Amino acid sequence: MNTTPGTATAGNGGGFDPRQAAVLLGQTTQQARRQFEPSPPWFLAIRAVMVLVAYGAVWLSVRGQHPYTHPTVAALPGVFAFVVVNLGATVVLARRATAGVSGRSRLSRGEIAIMAVVWIGVFAVMGALAGAGVSDAIVYGLYPAAVPLIAAGVAWAGIMAARGNQRASGTALAVAAVGIAGLFAGPAGAWAVAGVGLFLVLLGTAAVIARRQRA
Amino acid sequence: MTDDGLDPLIHVPTRLKIVATLAALPEGDALSFTRLQDMIGLTPGNLIIHLRKLEEADYISSEKTRNGTVSMTTVALTGHGRTALDTYTQALRDLLGGL
Numbered sequence: 001m002n003t004t005p006g007t008a009t010a011g012n013g014g015g016f017d018p019r020q021a022a023v024l025l026g027q028t029t030q031q032a033r034r035q036f037e038p039s040p041p042w043f044l045a046i047r048a049v050m051v052l053v054a055y056g057a058v059w060l061s062v063r064g065q066h067p068y069t070h071p072t073v074a075a076l077p078g079v080f081a082f083v084v085v086n087l088g089a090t091v092v093l094a095r096r097a098t099a100g101v102s103g104r105s106r107l108s109r110g111e112i113a114i115m116a117v118v119w120i121g122v123f124a125v126m127g128a129l130a131g132a133g134v135s136d137a138i139v140y141g142l143y144p145a146a147v148p149l150i151a152a153g154v155a156w157a158g159i160m161a162a163r164g165n166q167r168a169s170g171t172a173l174a175v176a177a178v179g180i181a182g183l184f185a186g187p188a189g190a191w192a193v194a195g196v197g198l199f200l201v202l203l204g205t206a207a208v209i210a211r212r213q214r215a
Numbered sequence: 216m217t218d219d220g221l222d223p224l225i226h227v228p229t230r231l232k233i234v235a236t237l238a239a240l241p242e243g244d245a246l247s248f249t250r251l252q253d254m255i256g257l258t259p260g261n262l263i264i265h266l267r268k269l270e271e272a273d274y275i276s277s278e279k280t281r282n283g284t285v286s287m288t289t290v291a292l293t294g295h296g297r298t299a300l301d302t303y304t305q306a307l308r309d310l311l312g313g314l
C-alpha cells in the first residue's frame with residue numbers, strides 16, 4: 001500500500017512544503033515512539049492501580065494483627081493475580097514493541113540471568129529465614145514487602161545504568177527506595193508503604209513516558 | 216541542499232518517515248525490513264528504492280542474516296544519518312520560525 005505522497009517515483013521532495021514536513025516528522029516520531037515503547041503509559045497506570053489494590057488488600061488483612069502473624073489467605077489471591085497478570089501483560093507488550101528490533105533494546109541472556117538469580121535468591125533467603133525460626137513479623141511482613149523491591153530495584157538499576165538508560169535506572173532506584181522506606185514502617189505498615197510507593201512510582205513513570213512521546 | 220537549506224535526501228515524505236522511524240530506536244538498534252514496511256505502509260519494492268538511496272548516502276546501514284532457510288534483512292540509522300536528521304530538523308525549525 002502506497003499512501004504517502006512522493007513515494008511512487010522515489011521523488012525528490014519537489015512541492016513538499018516545509019510545514020507539511022514538520023507535521024509529518026512530528027507525527028511519525030510520536031507514532032514510532034509509541035510503537036517501540038514496551039511500557040506504554042496506559043499499561044503503567046493500570047499496573048499502578050493493580051499494585052495499590054493488591055498491596056492494599058494485604059495491608060488491610062494484617063493491620064490489626066497484634067502480634068503480627070502473616071497476611072490472610074483471602075488477601076493473597078489479589079497479590080498472585082497482580083503478579084500473573086503483570087508478568088503476562090509485560091511479556092506480551094514487550095514482545096510486540098520489540099518485534100523486529102535487534103540490538104541493545106533487547107535484554108541479553110546475562111541480564112535475564114541476573115534478574116532470575118535475584119528473584120530466586122530473594123525467595124530462597126525468605127525460605128531459609130522461615131526455616132531458621134526468624135520471627136513472623138520479618139519472614140511474612142517486612143521481608144516480603146520490602147526486600148524484593150530493594151533487591152530487584154538495585155539489580156535493575158545497575159543493568160539499566162550499564163546500558164546508559166538513565167530514565168529506567170532512576171525508576172528502578174525509586175522502587176528500591178520504596179522498599180527501604182518500607183523497612184522503617186513495621187511489618188504491617190511495610191505493605192502500605194510498598195503499595196502507595198509503587199503506585200506513585202508507576203504513575204510518575206507513566207507521566208514521564210507520555211510527555212516524552214508527545215515531545 | 217534544496218533552496219531552503221533542507222537536505223533533499225530526507226526532504227521526501229517517505230524517506231522522512233523512514234529516517235524518523237529508525238531514529239525513534241535507541242542508537243545502534245536495527246529494525247527488520249518487514250516491521251519497517253508495516254510501520255511505513257509501503258510495498259517492498261518502493262521501500263527498497265528509498266532504502267537504497269539512503270544507504271548510498273550512508274544514512275542507513277542494512278544487514279542480511281540467514282537462519283537456516285529463513286533470511287532476514289535489518290536496517291539501522293547510522294551516526295551520519297542521525298546527524299543528518301538532527302540538521303534537517305534544525306533547518307526546518309529555523310525555516311518555520313522565520314515564517
